[in-house]
Amino acid sequence: MRFSVLASGSTGNAVYVENDEHAFLVDVGLSGKKMEELFAKIDRDMKKLTGLLVTHEHSDHIKGLGVIARKYNVPVYANAKTWQAMDGLVGNIPTDLRFQFDMETTKSFGSLSIESFAVSHDAADPMFYIFHENDRKLALITDTGYVSDRMKGHIKGADSFVFESNHDVGMLQMGRYPWNTKRRILSDVGHVSNEDAAVAMSEVAFEKPTQIYLSHLSKDNNMKELARLSVSQTLQSCGILTGEYLHLHDTDAEEPTALVTV
Template sequence: MGFNYASVASGSCGNCHYIGFEGTGILVDAGLSGKKVRENLESIELGMDGLKAILITHEHVDHIKGAGILSRKHDIPIYANARTWQEMGDKLGKVSPENIQVFETGRSFDIGSLRIKAFGIHHDAADPVGFCIDNGKKKLSIATDTGCICDEIRGQLHDSDLVVLESNHDVEMLKMGAYPYHLKRRILSSNGHLSNDDAALFCVELANEGVKRVLLAHLSRENNFPELAYETVVGTLKIKGIENISIDVLLRQQASRVYSI
């Protein structure tokens, strides 16, 4: 039996992902206001009932903005590694001690019937991670906010049924845009964000490993368009003669449809 995935929102202004299986719901990140998370979930006929955890990838505000209020209001545990807790603890407001959960990057843990594994990614944060979520039959992986794809990330994602993958920016739009030089340099670095071209090349690898669906995520508002990200990835796949993988784009302010995996 598979499980359900939906993007609550995905972009440089806020990120939140929903995964549900057998009455257990979890959020990966909560970078919107608590109200917006609830509204977006309700817009796709999901809600706060059954949420058992909020998993945090890293401490940047577009990933944690609503985590504290959601934990307080709905008594939801927040899971993060130790260094991320050190950086984000004061930003969340008061979180009850029993809802402060610490995992170790690289080691698996269970929430309900779901097996979770956090793996390291490359970003300018304390100890940023992506997640693999497995129910014993199907596997979903989330890898955003990484400046490069290393062998560790490849190894974690290659046997996934669905991958949520960053496609943050078009390189030329970024270079020609209004961002200051230091910010452009940060985004383009190996600890920054994946470009559309980076995502396209990695989608070729994923397709060759048997991955059937990739959702492009964390698009920049200033340096990308959904159509451009999609066309870049799909165009590269076509050039390589690859047709056995489905590509969709997750939007910044609205929830996606619910994907059954």
């Protein structure tokens, strides 16, 4: 199993996951043209996609969904409430490309299994995905106001995580956003801060080689260097030193990460 975080941030999100038989794109939060450029950078062909997995209906996750589904004839998977919420936002997606992926269920595609689980975000019915192949596990979790014990139970022990580290609380509080927006981000249906993300990481990362990709960083209220420093320091306070078995990686809003094996 291999993956690349094609784009991650407040302007657009997409994660590519493949094995030797199947290829999936989790969210299509950039234009169709930009998605094609990102695929070219990791030397992959959209014509070989097995499916598009939708987490929720916010524009930074579905901007290019309809275009890519229609152009490349790719099946789209989402839960019922997300399908309803996307109505009118993604254009017409043919019936034969529309599939329902219920919350808290698992679908299998050959040796690859994909598990869905609920998160806490201000969307119709937001959920994220965990990929399993043999004894390897890749967990994706962003766009959640907090990481509950139930969520931790789903993602714990993954070999690789794409983990939200959205904002620095101080930068957000002192920044230019109106108070209502700040309150929404800080709420239980907003986004996870650097420190809160790190505490959750300390509770789900097992003592084995583990890769964590810090994702969905706010353009205005975070920085890569600050996120890495905050997460590292908080992990250290929880008794985990990064660089031993746990390794942190950056993601970018416009440049894909290298395609790596889980």
